[in-house]
Amino acid sequence: MPQEKTNHSNASPYLSELTLDCVILSFHEDCLKVLLLRWKGTQEWSLPGGPIRRNEAVDAAANRILKERTGLDDIFLQQFHVFGEVERYNREGIKYKLKHLIDPDKWYERAVSVGYYALVDHAKAMPTPDPFTEQCAWWDVQQIPALLFDHNRIIQVARKALRTQLSWQPIGYNLLPEKFTLPELQRLYEAILGKGLDPRNFQRKMLSLGILERLAERRRGGAFKSPYLYRFKKEEYELKLKESNLFFS
């Protein structure tokens, strides 16, 4: 509902008050990784993100950024929180650190940010910097440095939202390669939940969801018993994603 105001036909093709930040997660070497960008001429890192075009839906902008930073399309991308504190964006320290890239006088007064998280296949993603940055790399979520803006907090909130999602929706479709083993899936769950799980109980629970298909193939190459390969049953998986209500069946 609007307050009356002037219709300032802004020349910029971007919204000036709203941005988004993407917590893009992958799973590699048994660790959760998050994609970060290093700003040109600095050692300062931040989340991928950016402004929203005036003719672009917010969800579309999130998909665009995911595509630009990883080359990936058609990925499960979840809004999880709006970061709307007044001082989250415009802080003198940041302006100073980035003044060689952005004129401090042209800094946004304030930017509210919509947080998204995405889960992608580590092997398929092609990390790509944006015009302000010169490096795009995966960081172990356990070893993230101090980031620009409130991005450390955004990652914390995303991880909590992801843990919550895990409790009533399946996870893993985009995070794992098409074929994977149950121990791999278990390690993914352990990485997200931050704790170990019993393999027997894990298998029982996972299989009971009815979203996994065991293949005849096994994985070879390790110095150990060959594990079976599994694949998600796409339809059943999507169905579980949509359901979501557990209480009182």
Added chain:
Amino acid sequence: MPQEKTNHSNASPYLSELTLDCVILSFHEDCLKVLLLRWKGTQEWSLPGGPIRRNEAVDAAANRILKERTGLDDIFLQQFHVFGEVERYNREGIKYKLKHLIDPDKWYERAVSVGYYALVDHAKAMPTPDPFTEQCAWWDVQQIPALLFDHNRIIQVARKALRTQLSWQPIGYNLLPEKFTLPELQRLYEAILGKGLDPRNFQRKMLSLGILERLAERRRGGAFKSPYLYRFKKEEYELKLKESNLFFS
């Protein structure tokens, strides 16, 4: 992460691209009610909401609007979705319907809206219109008319989010009076979930959460056996609100 742009020191004290909408719910006569506003000189209804001040956090704005429309403070208010489609706000039909209130030339080009829901005590809320509206009233969620903007959809999404919340968090602290009976609580759950529940199973499950305290008092006045009154144990309730992870205990 900003694109470089001009720092247009906007004269308006409000953000021009971001608004919020509040789905304020209460429970009365065994039905879920939602608070709606009727615009001056029209029969058009919409959700409470509005713009965000430039020096105000988004969550603070939601609390302000809740306070302005109901007189209530300190209520559980939950962000549940960002509505960011390009055409959701600026549609010719709406401009025309409201042209006697807002100059169509001064209409926002686009407004992204953050959706919040709140659960309030029907008896304590004082429905109060805002400057654009002349009536503020409770509507049964089953009987909502066609609303302005995308507000019907916003209510649908809010109700779904609420059902999901119900599955892993307690509900009812602000929705019910301080003292209430188990059948009342059950009817609240039934209204939210849209289905009947078995009273014996409901009681067992609710009591097992450890957030209810049975009082010595009973409610008098009905032509039937006096039900016991209960009260939420605030601390345990807040704890349950914070926990939230159910999967693999």
Added chain:
DNA sequence: TATCAATATGTTATTTTGACATAATAAGGA
């Protein structure tokens, strides 16, 4: 005091969960 409507309450079978240990296998090295 009889009736009525709503409330309070308990049992059982089924399902789900959590805790727990061992045998099988593939590779690599002796």
Added chain:
DNA sequence: TCCTTATTATGTCAAAATAACATATTGATA
């Protein structure tokens, strides 16, 4: 070729949670 080692696959049992089900009690009213 065989032994070692790391990893995977798998089953049982007790406890807890769930779903399904019906009746006795009470307070007001007629």
